Amino acid sequence: MLKRIGSVLIILFFVFAAIGIVMAADKGNARKGKYLFRKNCRTCHCEDGSAKPLSPIDKTQAQWDEVFKSIDKLSCTKEWAKLSEKDRNDMYAHLWGHAFDSPSPAKCK
Numbered sequence: 001m002l003k004r005i006g007s008v009l010i011i012l013f014f015v016f017a018a019i020g021i022v023m024a025a026d027k028g029n030a031r032k033g034k035y036l037f038r039k040n041c042r043t044c045h046c047e048d049g050s051a052k053p054l055s056p057i058d059k060t061q062a063q064w065d066e067v068f069k070s071i072d073k074l075s076c077t078k079e080w081a082k083l084s085e086k087d088r089n090d091m092y093a094h095l096w097g098h099a100f101d102s103p104s105p106a107k108c109k
């Protein structure tokens with residue numbers, strides 16, 4: 001009987017692990033997001049660019065949430081329009097994951 005409970009628990013563990021991996025994938029790929037941010041945003045948002053420099057660390061997670069909720073109010077809405085929903089998700093994963101109050105804040109070089 002105990003053995004049986006043990007195997008059920010092990011199976012449950014793997015089911016939840018699999019769900020976790022699927023959900024993480026849904027949140028966006030931060031590595032790809034970093035590339036997309038550099039390629040599409042840092043052209044302007046860098047030290048010598050036409051807009052003020054922007055790195056993940058320049059905003060808190062709540063502030064990045066705010067940015068992604070009001071993309072159509074930014075001065076560069078047109079630039080964002082070039083990105084697909086999936087690309088934006090990937091970028092969000094990067095920016096949010098390295099925000100000022102995240103466990104690993106990051107500044108773009």
Ligand code: HEC
Nearest residue numbers: 037040041043044045050051052054067074075076079080
């Ligand atoms: C063609 C140049 C250009 C590109 C490319 C561009 N932006 Fe902007 N962005 C601007 C300008 C100009 C402003 C308004 C002035 C400022 O903030 O410097 C602005 C404003 C913003 C703001 C609001 C200001 C702030 O600090 O909260 C955010 C956030 C932002 N951009 C994020 C992005 C992201 C993310 C991308 C990539 C998808 C991007 N921008 C691409 C020019 C650009």
